[in-house]
Amino acid sequence: MTAIHAPRGTRDLYGDEMARFALIETEARSLLARYGYSEIRTPIFEARNLFERSVGDATDIVAKELYNFKDRKDREMALRPEGTAGVVRAYIQNNLGAAGLAKYFYLGPMFRYERPQGGRYRQFYQLGCELFGADSVAADLEIIGIAERFLANLSVDAKLKINFIGCAECKKAYAAAIAAFFLPHADSLCGDCQKRITKNPLRLLDCKVPACGTIAETVPDQSLCEKCSTRFISIERGLKELEVSFVIDRRMVRGLDYYTGIVFEMTSQNLDAQDAILGGGRYDELVGELGGPKTPAIGFAIGLDRLARLVVPPSENPAHGASRTPFVYVIGFPDDPTHAAMRFSEKLRDVFPEKRIEQGLVARSLKAHLREADKLGASYVVIIGEDEIGKGSVTIKKMQDGSQSTAPMSSDETILRESFK
Ligand code: AMP
Numbered sequence: 173m174t175a176i177h178a179p180r181g182t183r184d185l186y187g188d189e190m191a192r193f194a195l196i197e198t199e200a201r202s203l204l205a206r207y208g209y210s211e212i213r214t215p216i217f218e219a220r221n222l223f224e225r226s227v228g229d230a231t232d233i234v235a236k237e238l239y240n241f242k243d244r245k246d247r248e249m250a251l252r253p254e255g256t257a258g259v260v261r262a263y264i265q266n267n268l269g270a271a272g273l274a275k276y277f278y279l280g281p282m283f284r285y286e287r288p289q290g291g292r293y294r295q296f297y298q299l300g301c302e303l304f305g306a307d308s309v310a311a312d313l314e315i316i317g318i319a320e321r322f323l324a325n326l327s328v329d330a331k332l333k334i335n336f337i338g339c340a341e342c343k344k345a346y347a348a349a350i351a352a353f354f355l356p357h358a359d360s361l362c363g364d365c366q367k368r369i370t371k372n373p374l375r376l377l378d379c380k381v382p383a384c385g386t387i388a389e390t391v392p393d394q395s396l397c398e399k400c401s402t403r404f405i406s407i408e409r410g411l412k413e414l415e416v417s418f419v420i421d422r423r424m425v426r427g428l429d430y431y432t433g434i435v436f437e438m439t440s441q442n443l444d445a446q447d448a449i450l451g452g453g454r455y456d457e458l459v460g461e462l463g464g465p466k467t468p469a470i471g472f473a474i475g476l477d478r479l480a481r482l483v484v485p486p487s488e489n490p491a492h493g494a495s496r497t498p499f500v501y502v503i504g505f506p507d508d509p510t511h512a513a514m515r516f517s518e519k520l521r522d523v524f525p526e527k528r529i530e531q532g533l534v535a536r537s538l539k540a541h542l543r544e545a546d547k548l549g550a551s552y553v554v555i556i557g558e559d560e561i562g563k564g565s566v567t568i569k570k571m572q573d574g575s576q577s578t579a580p581m582s583s584d585e586t587i588l589r590e591s592f593k
Contacts, residue, residue, distance in 0.1 A: 179294070182295040188485055192480040193480050212276040214255070216281065218257070219247070220248040222258070226428075226458055230429070233284060238285065239253075256455070274304040276302050277300060277301045279297070279300075282298050283295055289445070290445065298474060299473070301472055307456065312410070316434075316436060319436075328482045332438050333424060334408075335420065335436070336403070336404040337426075337453070343432065350376055350391060353391055354369050355369060361387070362383065375427075389423070394422060430455040432453075432457055434453055435452070435454070438450040443478055452473060498529065499529060501544070501545035502516055502554045502556070504531075505558075506538075516554060516556060520554075552592055
């Protein structure tokens with residue numbers, strides 16, 4: 173029979189890569205709690221029109237990459253391609269803004285039908301952060317600051333790029349300017365971009381087809397209304413005051429329609445072609461557009477698959493290395509009808525809650541058990557054979573120098589701590 177493989181663009185996470193994910197998630201939970209953000213989990217699938225109305229039906233994410241399906245009652249559904257739309261839906265549905273400011277983070281899989289390549293998957297993982305109810309520059313700076321600190325805490329070097337897309341009027345005016353600029357070049361554009369000229373001109377700036385990209389590079393910069401340009405300057409000043417380094421990229425529009433105001437991305441030089449690790453921005457219209465009360469909001473999403481490639485693996489990070497190798501490997505030998513080895517292992521787990529205690533679970537010779545313990549890098553081996561059971565004791569072997577000692581099987585915590593120093 174042929175073996176079944178995971179679908180293209182998906183993969184199993186285990187071993188070292190899984191450990192890196194876990195490290196990132198632990199850091200995220202601890203850091204975000206310190207900023208007052210709490211976790212939210214929304215469904216992995218939602219009504220398809222949620223994404224059409226938020227991310228935008230003319231974006232690549234929705235038009236080309238959505239995993240959509242009909243459920244058994246013929247309702248149009250889609251696997252979520254990003255996290256913000258679902259969180260905004262939840263915010264409205266559960267009236268999460270009732271208490272004023274609302275700060276949430278989420279972690280989980282996202283789905284996009286993209287062409288898989290290094291660092292790009294069809295199921296990938298994001299950590300996102302959303303702040304509702306604050307339209308201040310301080311809120312913008314807090315969100316960017318969290319992203320910066322998070323990466324710094326993980327010792328990941330990244331470059332911050334910012335842009336200001338502007339209010340609904342500024343966006344509309346820029347869309348018209350872009351359409352007018354591209355129109356004479358229509359024949360040189362890809363089929364999608366020809367449609368974008370009338371349907372969604374801003375998206376002309378992030379087409380991945382090289383011929384379209386070349387034209388996009390010569391598009392004039394967006395001009396902003398006075399309110400928007402004052403805001404942009406205040407954010408720039410704020411970042412300088414906070415000593416956050418950044419570059420301005422006036423052509424960065426990001427691949428989602430809902431942004432207004434500040435947008436930003438972070439990239440790493442230590443990744444190959446897919447170098448974007450994080451993207452975010454302000455979306456002050458989205459809550460209102462999805463039927464909620466008009467609410468200012470800002471957030472970002474980090475791609476964990478790419479971030480995981482950049483973090484120092486837990487085994488090289490002393491703070492997270494404790495459980496990588498067993499502290500004690502317990503052998504019940506040759507067979508252990510009263511489960512003395514298991515009872516002793518459990519006792520060790522009580523006394524050393526932070527250590528890894530491994531029990532030999534496969535029936536094999538004492539020699540083979542010792543070889544296995546050595547291979548795993550155990551600091552101690554405990555042997556509980558017929559002799560030991562007869563005497564009510566255990567043999568403790570220190571792997572570093574091979575020295576052996578014995579201890580009563582019923583040892584209390586003090587004796588155990590003394591025996592495994
Ligand atoms: P976006 O929602 O497109 O702004 O993406 C935010 C971050 O998610 C990006 O910077 C990437 O790190 C990550 N990301 C987006 N799409 C993928 C994908 N197909 N595979 C892996 N990571 C992705």
